[in-house]
Each structure stands twice: as structure tokens, then as C-alpha cells.
Amino acid sequence: MIYDDMPVLKSLKEYAASKVLPFHMPGHKRGGIFQRLGLEYLMDNIIEMDTTEVPGIDNLHSPQGAIAEAQNLAARAFGAGRTFFLVNGTTSGIYAMTMAATKPGDKILIPRNAHRSAVSAAVLGKLHPVYMMPEVDSYMEIAMGIEPKTVEKALEQHPDAKAVLITSPTYYGVCSDLEKIARMVHDKGKLLLVDEAHGSHFVFHRSLPISAMEAGADMAAQSTHKTLPSMTGSSMLHVKGERVDIEKLKFFLQLVQTTSPSHVMLASLDAARYIMENYGHRLLDDCIKYSNKVRKEINDKTSFYCLGADKKDSFGIHDIDPTRITVNLKGGGISGIKGEEILRSEYNIQVEMSDICNIVAITSVADDEASYMRLLEAISDMDRWSRKENIGCNQAKPPNSIPVCLMPPHEALYHEVESIEVEKSQGRISAEMAVPYPPGIPVIMPGEQISRDVIDYLRQCTDIGIKVSGVLDPEFKNIKVIK
Ligand SMILES: Cc1ncc(COP(=O)(O)O)c(C=O)c1O
CATH class of the missing domain: 3.90.1150.10 (Aspartate Aminotransferase, domain 1)
Incomplete structure (x- = not known):
């Protein structure tokens, strides 16, 4: 078989042939929906349509034709003032909106359980992230929403912060009170950015939670590919109101995205918008x-x-x-x-x-x-x-407070580092992050000081089989620290 020599193609072919029922992204679920709604051309001609910016094909980075038109249609459908198509996922939207809302050295308030792209955005933008603790449901053992009073307190303690980033909904489908948070943030003259990666569908049905745009966010990044029928990695960034510097945003969108965007991905965003506008409510x-x-x-x-x-x-x-x-x-x-x-x-x-x-x-x-x-x-x-076993859930008690930050993450990442035994790391500055699942809240971030509480908690987690992600040593015997 010629495909045996093309491992990626082979793995995808085998997965498709396995007929696994996909309750995972992308939201088009193998494209059947395109066929059902008469859009089979998109499905059947992906390679034939794959092209670059030749005459007749618009340019994502200075759109004046079809892409500009499609983005305008999307802005109308998603209730935004402006919409930008993204070919590098919500990750790129989070980078661009964060950097457009701040300048190096600024503070930004983010939930401690934010997606890693929010922390990466702080690294790229040379920002000082200030973390807000989400609430944790001790039965589900997962981080849930951010209480408006937590945001209020953070705003009071950090009046110099430039923007607030909120993840809503979370991976688990939990939404925070964005309307209330938007009012608080705007009252203090700051920008509200929402990581709405999992909420692209909200605006299309009145029984779904309010969308970030409707709730008053200044910018919201959505992974269209997660919950709507578009191709993996295709996302949208929506902007509303007058607070955002659009030219600065456009600059950062160019900076974080390829100059060779996939037009097939862009077409799939257009198709997802079309499907949702025309059939979304019923579906x-x-x-x-x-x-x-x-x-x-x-x-x-x-x-x-x-x-x-x-x-x-x-x-x-x-x-x-x-x-x-x-x-x-x-x-x-x-x-x-x-x-x-x-x-x-x-x-x-x-x-x-x-x-x-x-x-x-x-x-x-x-x-x-x-x-x-x-x-x-x-x-x-x-x-x-199932055999009713007693599963090892997280009985470990996390430290009460967020560790002291001794340098912003971008400085920690450029520092010389060394790997030392975790047991001997008390008092040192971490060069990596450690995130036990559950509850998915980082216990230590680059630039933060490792305390005895942090070591004890992470040790308990690994002892009872909790996966600690983000760390380089999977057995968590060693940790990288600043030299
Ligand atoms: C909450 C959240 N934000 C952002 C992202 C990044 O989205 P994308 O994969 O579209 O870059 C993810 C991805 O899983 C996510 O779960």
C-alpha cells in the first residue's frame, strides 16, 4: 500500500475508515452536514480549491474582495462591529487581541485556569499577568467560573491593569457573568477580552448563554472549528465598540498569522456562518x-x-x-x-x-x-x-494562595535555567508551569517562587495519579528553575 509510506495520511485514513463516532472537534463531524445541506462542493474539492492569492482570490491581510465581504457577513451574523478570520486558531486571536490591548510592561488580569495561549500572549507581549482564582466545584473537581466579585477585587488591587481576559465558556461549558464583568471593567476604563473558544454557537439560539459580544466584551476570540462546522484551526476574532485600536489589532493579526493562509479554511468559515445563519436555530x-x-x-x-x-x-x-x-x-x-x-x-x-x-x-x-x-x-x-471501584480523585489540598511572582514569565523564559530535584526547589524561581488535572489550575508558573506548599501539593498529586501537565519531567522528579 503506498499509504504505508505516508504515516500522517495513513493515520487519518485509518481513523476515517474506523467509523468512530466523533464527539470531539471539529464541529462539522466529518463533513456530513455539508452534504445534507447541499454544500458538498466544499467537501469534495478541498485539494482542487487550495490556492494562493491570484487575481480573483482575496488577500486575508488586506481584504478587499470576497474575504472582506465574508468577514462583513460574519460580523453581522455574530453581532460584532468587525470580524477577522483566523487560520491559526483562537490561539492567534488571543495573541493578537491581548497585544492590541496592551503594551510591553503592562498588567493584564487573567483567570488562573486560562488556556495556555493566554499565558503565551503575556510572554509575547512582555506583560505582567495578574491571576484571578476561579471557583472550584469540589464534587466535579474542576475549576468553574470567575465570580464578578473576584474581578472587582482584582481591579481594585491593580488599578494600573490595562485589560481583563475572561475564559467563558470553559472547556466544560461553564459561563461566567460576562455582562456584570463587562460593566465593571468598562467603569474602570479598561478593555474586556473574552476567550470564547468554545462558544461560537451561542449567538444563534436564544436558549444558549449570552455571547461575549452581546454581553459587552470589546473583543472575543472564537474557535469556529470547535462547535461550528468549519475546518480545524479556523477561528474568528470579533470586535465591538470604539475602545479597540483597530489598526494596532490588524498589525498584530498579521504578526501572528502566516502570509500563506489556507483559503479552504477561510471558505469553511464562510460556510459555517452561512449554515448557522440559515439553518442554525433549527439545528x-x-x-x-x-x-x-x-x-x-x-x-x-x-x-x-x-x-x-x-x-x-x-x-x-x-x-x-x-x-x-x-x-x-x-x-x-x-x-x-x-x-x-x-x-x-x-x-x-x-x-x-x-x-x-x-x-x-x-x-x-x-x-x-x-x-x-x-x-x-x-x-x-x-x-x-463497570466494577464500582473507588477511583483516586484529587484528595490533595491545593495551596491557599497564588505563589509570589518574582519576575514576569517572559523574563523567566529568557533566563539561564537549570534542572534540579523538586524536593530541593523550595525558594527557587520556577522556569516552568505545573498544572494538575483536576482541577486544571496552574500551581506554579514561570517566574513564580516555589514554596513548600507547592512542592507538597504537587507531590501528593503525582502520588495519587493526578496528571501534572506543563512540566518537562513526566515523573516530576526534577523541575527547571532560574539559575
Ligand atoms: C479555552 C480555550 N481557549 C483557547 C483555545 C485555543 O483554541 P485553538 O485551538 O482554536 O487555537 C482552546 C483550545 O482547546 C481552549 O480550550
Whole structure:
């Protein structure tokens, strides 16, 4: 087989042939939705359409034709003043909006559990990140929303901060109170940036949480590819109001993106907008109905718990995305990681991700009733035959406070570093980050001082099998510190 000699192509071909039911991104779920809605041309001609900026094909970095028109249509559909298409994911949107809102040396307020691109943006922009602690649900063992009062306090303590970045919704589908936060941030004359990677669909249905644009954010970056039918890595950055310097933003968008964008990805963004404008409400009706049915059945008939509206108004949760299926398996004695493995090996279903207690399934307008029911049956069946083991959830107690920051992350990363035993690192400045899952909150960041509490907590986490991501040594015996 010629494909044996092309490992990437081979792996993709095999995954497609396996007919795994995808409850993961991208939201087009293998493109079936394009076929159903008469857009099969996009599906069938990807390589033929792949081209560069020849006459008749617009330029992403100074659009005047089709791309400008498509971005305007998107701005209207997503309730923005301006919309920029992105070919390097929300990651690039977070970089560009953060740097457009600040200048080197500025402070920015970000949630401690923000996606790593927010911290990377602070590194690129030479910023001083000031972290705000999200609320943690001790049963689900995950970080939830940011309370407006946490933002208020951070704004009072750091009146010189230039902007506030909020992640809403989170990976688990949890939304913070963006309207309230927007009012507070604007009252202090600062910019509100929202990492809305998982919320591109919100604006298309009134039963979904309010979108960041509607809530009053100045900029919001959305991974269209996660929850809407566009290609992996295609995203949008929306801007509203007069507070953002658009020319500066355009400069940074050019800086963080390739000069050879994929026009097929751009076309898929255009198609996603078209589908949602024309069919979105009806398709989301189904998506919400079937997701809620799966949630209710799991909660009524299994020993698992599916995150839902009952958690609203606790743990910083202002709203919940009903289309996100986040299931805590510990009541059934299965770890999230094991649950993900079982769903794949026994039921040919792949979920988006798992942590020690939870699995997360991404649903989208491309899923049909049969897919939801297959997921529900698999989860219910898994509950019936699972051995009720006592899974090792995170009994470790995290340190009460965020470590002292002795240098901003960009300085720490350019410093000379050395690798030393974790046990001997007390008092040293970390050159890496350590993020135990759960709850997904970094315990130490580059530039922060390692305390005894931090060492003890991370040691307990690794002892009970909690995955500590971000660290270079997977066994966590050594840590890189500033020399
Ligand atoms: C909360 C959050 N923000 C940002 C990103 C980055 O998005 P992208 O993959 O589109 O660059 C992710 C990716 O998983 C995410 O979960």
C-alpha cells in the first residue's frame, strides 16, 4: 500500500475508515452536514480549491474582495462591529487581541485556569499577568467560573491593569457573568477580552448563554472549528465598540498569522456562518433537545452526574452551555480517563477529552439523534457493567494562595535555567508551569517562587495519579528553575 509510506495520511485514513463516532472537534463531524445541506462542493474539492492569492482570490491581510465581504457577513451574523478570520486558531486571536490591548510592561488580569495561549500572549507581549482564582466545584473537581466579585477585587488591587481576559465558556461549558464583568471593567476604563473558544454557537439560539459580544466584551476570540462546522484551526476574532485600536489589532493579526493562509479554511468559515445563519436555530433546537435528553437520562438513571443548569449560581457559574456533555464518572467508580478508553474500545465512540473524574463530549449541529442515543446507550451500559471501584480523585489540598511572582514569565523564559530535584526547589524561581488535572489550575508558573506548599501539593498529586501537565519531567522528579 503506498499509504504505508505516508504515516500522517495513513493515520487519518485509518481513523476515517474506523467509523468512530466523533464527539470531539471539529464541529462539522466529518463533513456530513455539508452534504445534507447541499454544500458538498466544499467537501469534495478541498485539494482542487487550495490556492494562493491570484487575481480573483482575496488577500486575508488586506481584504478587499470576497474575504472582506465574508468577514462583513460574519460580523453581522455574530453581532460584532468587525470580524477577522483566523487560520491559526483562537490561539492567534488571543495573541493578537491581548497585544492590541496592551503594551510591553503592562498588567493584564487573567483567570488562573486560562488556556495556555493566554499565558503565551503575556510572554509575547512582555506583560505582567495578574491571576484571578476561579471557583472550584469540589464534587466535579474542576475549576468553574470567575465570580464578578473576584474581578472587582482584582481591579481594585491593580488599578494600573490595562485589560481583563475572561475564559467563558470553559472547556466544560461553564459561563461566567460576562455582562456584570463587562460593566465593571468598562467603569474602570479598561478593555474586556473574552476567550470564547468554545462558544461560537451561542449567538444563534436564544436558549444558549449570552455571547461575549452581546454581553459587552470589546473583543472575543472564537474557535469556529470547535462547535461550528468549519475546518480545524479556523477561528474568528470579533470586535465591538470604539475602545479597540483597530489598526494596532490588524498589525498584530498579521504578526501572528502566516502570509500563506489556507483559503479552504477561510471558505469553511464562510460556510459555517452561512449554515448557522440559515439553518442554525433549527439545528440548535435539536442539538439542545438531544443534549438535554442525554443529560437527564444520565442523571436520572445512572450513577454518573452530567453537568447541567442545576449548578447555576454556584461556583461562579452564571450559565451552562446545554450542548456540552460533561459527565463526572466517579459515582460509578470509573475514572474519566478509563471512561474515555472504554467508550473508544468497547463502543467505537471518541469523546473530546477526559480528566481524572470527567469526560467531555463536544456536540454540534452536525450530530443527529442516532448519534446522541448511541452516546447515551454507551454511557448507560458502561455504568451497568463497570466494577464500582473507588477511583483516586484529587484528595490533595491545593495551596491557599497564588505563589509570589518574582519576575514576569517572559523574563523567566529568557533566563539561564537549570534542572534540579523538586524536593530541593523550595525558594527557587520556577522556569516552568505545573498544572494538575483536576482541577486544571496552574500551581506554579514561570517566574513564580516555589514554596513548600507547592512542592507538597504537587507531590501528593503525582502520588495519587493526578496528571501534572506543563512540566518537562513526566515523573516530576526534577523541575527547571532560574539559575
Ligand atoms: C479555552 C480555550 N481557549 C483557547 C483555545 C485555543 O483554541 P485553538 O485551538 O482554536 O487555537 C482552546 C483550545 O482547546 C481552549 O480550550
